[in-house]
Amino acid sequence: MRAVIVYESIYGNTREVAEAVADGVQTAQPEAVVRCLPAAEAGPEVTRSADLLVVGGPTHMHGMTSALSRRMAVAAEKKKDPDGAAERTAAAAGNGPGLRGWFHSLPEGGPGVRAAAFDTRADIRASGGAAHGIARRLSHHHYDVVARPEGFVVEDAEGPIRTGELERAKAWGAALI
Template identity: 65%
Template sequence: MHTVIVYESMYGNTREIAEAIAEGVHEAAPSASVECLPLTQADNDVTRSADLLVVGGPTHMHGMSSGLSRLVAVAAENHREGHEDATAEAQATAEGPGLRSWFHSLPKTEPGTYAAAFDTRGAAPGSGGAAKGIAQRLSRHNYDVVAGPEGFIVEGTDGPLRAGELDRARAWGAALV
């Protein structure tokens, strides 16, 4: 089994969740091949090779990020002292295509290719989530979505992750296989 986990991350929280999901998949299926990649490295050859494609991103303005929301996130991060690593990751992500654009180039797959969607989101009620939109786009590309969209909670605007979320992500990843 070959699992590919593709993520967009602005402040590192979504990347951490993606890595924890990869750990969970590997723990549940030690012989599985698992790749965990930022979406800028997830070209069509990589996604076509997947038996299970897991896609995730941060929640911006109640859904998937957009070019504008990524630029706003970078601008906000630039004004925070002591957040140099987060600023660098946010800047690199903002300059890339983002999930919405990435989906435009994702080829449709054959039935029987599995997928799942996740996001990182704020803890406040009504903060929305990107995972539902990600799952819908995967379905439109003929992926068989094997789990409901999953959201992982970030404290504050840019983190850290809520206590226990990495463990929950590992368990979710293991349950996918």
């Protein structure tokens, strides 16, 4: 089996969850070939080879990120970080392709190509989530979404990830097998 976990991450939280999901897949099926990579590195040649495609991203403004929300994240970091280190990290992530743009190059899934969607989000009642939009786009590309879209909680917009969420992400990844 070939599993590909694709993520978009501004502050690193979604990357950590994606890596935990990949670890769960690998634990559940040790002989699987598992790749975990940012959307900027997940071209059609990579995703086309997947038997399982897992896609995740952060929640911005109640849903998937947009060019505007990524610019806003970079601007917020600029205000809070006088030495600029966090801003440079956020800017590098925010300048890459977001999942919305990445979906434009995603090849159509085929019969039996399974998929799942996750997001990272704040634990605020009206925060919304990106996972449902990701799952919808996967379905529109003819992937068989095999799990309910899942959200993993971060303590603040920049993180950290809530205690226990990485373990939950690993278990969720294993359950996808």
